[in-house]
Amino acid sequence: MSAGHTAITTPQAAVAAGEPVIQCETPQDECGVRDVLDRLGDKWSVYVVVELASGVLRFKELQRRIHGGISQRMLTLTVRRLERDGLVKRTVYPTIPPQVEYELTEMGHSLTHLVKSLADWSIAHRPAISAARETYDARTAEDVRP
Amino acid sequence: MSAGHTAITTPQAAVAAGEPVIQCETPQDECGVRDVLDRLGDKWSVYVVVELASGVLRFKELQRRIHGGISQRMLTLTVRRLERDGLVKRTVYPTIPPQVEYELTEMGHSLTHLVKSLADWSIAHRPAISAARETYDARTAEDVRP
DNA sequence: CAGCATCCCGCTGGATACTG
DNA sequence: CAGTATCCAGCGGGATGCTG
Numbered sequence A, B: 001m002s003a004g005h006t007a008i009t010t011p012q013a014a015v016a017a018g019e020p021v022i023q024c025e026t027p028q029d030e031c032g033v034r035d036v037l038d039r040l041g042d043k044w045s046v047y048v049v050v051e052l053a054s055g056v057l058r059f060k061e062l063q064r065r066i067h068g069g070i071s072q073r074m075l076t077l078t079v080r081r082l083e084r085d086g087l088v089k090r091t092v093y094p095t096i097p098p099q100v101e102y103e104l105t106e107m108g109h110s111l112t113h114l115v116k117s118l119a120d121w122s123i124a125h126r127p128a129i130s131a132a133r134e135t136y137d138a139r140t141a142e143d144v145r146p
Numbered sequence C: 001c002a003g004c005a006t007c008c009c010g011c012t013g014g015a016t017a018c019t020g
Numbered sequence D: 001c002a003g004t005a006t007c008c009a010g011c012g013g014g015a016t017g018c019t020g
Helices: A011-016 A028-041 A045-053 A059-065 A072-084 A106-143 B012-017 B027-041 B045-053 B059-065 B072-084 B106-143
Strands: A088-093 A099-104 B088-093 B099-104
Touching: A028 A045, A028 B027, A028 B106, A045 A059, A045 A072, A045 A088, A045 A099, A045 A106, A045 B027, A059 A072, A059 A099, A072 A088, A072 B106, A099 A106, A106 B027, A106 B072, A106 B106, B027 B045, B045 B059, B045 B072, B045 B088, B045 B099, B045 B106, B059 B072, B059 B099, B072 B088, B099 B106
Parallel strands: none
Antiparallel strands: A088 A099, B088 B099
8 A cells, every 4th residue: 555655744653642543542543444444445355255255265266256357367466465364265276277265264254244234334325325426416516617 | 145056165164153144146235335445445535534433623633633644635535525425524614714624424423333343353353464464474485485 | 277477557646836 | 724736656457468
């Protein structure tokens, strides 16, 4: 994510200075959020987790299941990141042709609950969001008279 | 759930573990997830929501509170998007100097719970994630011996 | 089948300067 | 103070081709 080439205000400085944070008292909370969002933020991680929530999958099958068609490249990258973070376990069978199975770890499964909540919230509020967008667009359209 | 004709999948794991199985057979479900993740995916939305969770804030104050120093541009964009989606309410007071207040809508507040959960999960699992990364890095390092 | 390497485009997002 | 407008670097991510 952040390349960190700008050093106007380092997060460390803010933390060290004991800046007022959210309703949570510890400043680490935000770092934590960022950690999760960095994982969940990228386009495909959640979908992989979602698909793996139902069971073990091989690479191709995993790719096939993800609607919208994730590219091979992105699936590899995504799955590798998740593996690195200990959310996904990757098992290689040295057969011919090669077979690689992906499954969620315990930690990965625990994330499933949150993803589910996210999905539920999203589904529940989608109509409201759509409506809000239409309202907003209509209002700004009449607002900006050319 | 479908499947059952291939031996690849093993949904038993999820079932046995009592995991909430997420069904993504309908494309709408995924669109829903994508909708939320598109909002949460961008770098700053969550932080804005987090900061606004504690109360009404003006532009500058909001910018000041966000760690890492969000640029005016990004704060504007982020806050506009959130407003468009009906998560944030923007109130303009035509005074001099101008004063604009931001606050979460009801829907925005409902998202706060999820963000909170995300933060909690993140904080709880950060050590595990760090450990996993170290393990992974060490393993791959010795794996790729030149 | 699984996955690495390469090219390349578009969007995100930072810095800067200018208005109301 | 609260933006808008512009320029530009970086990387996310698609398409393609090559290995084991």
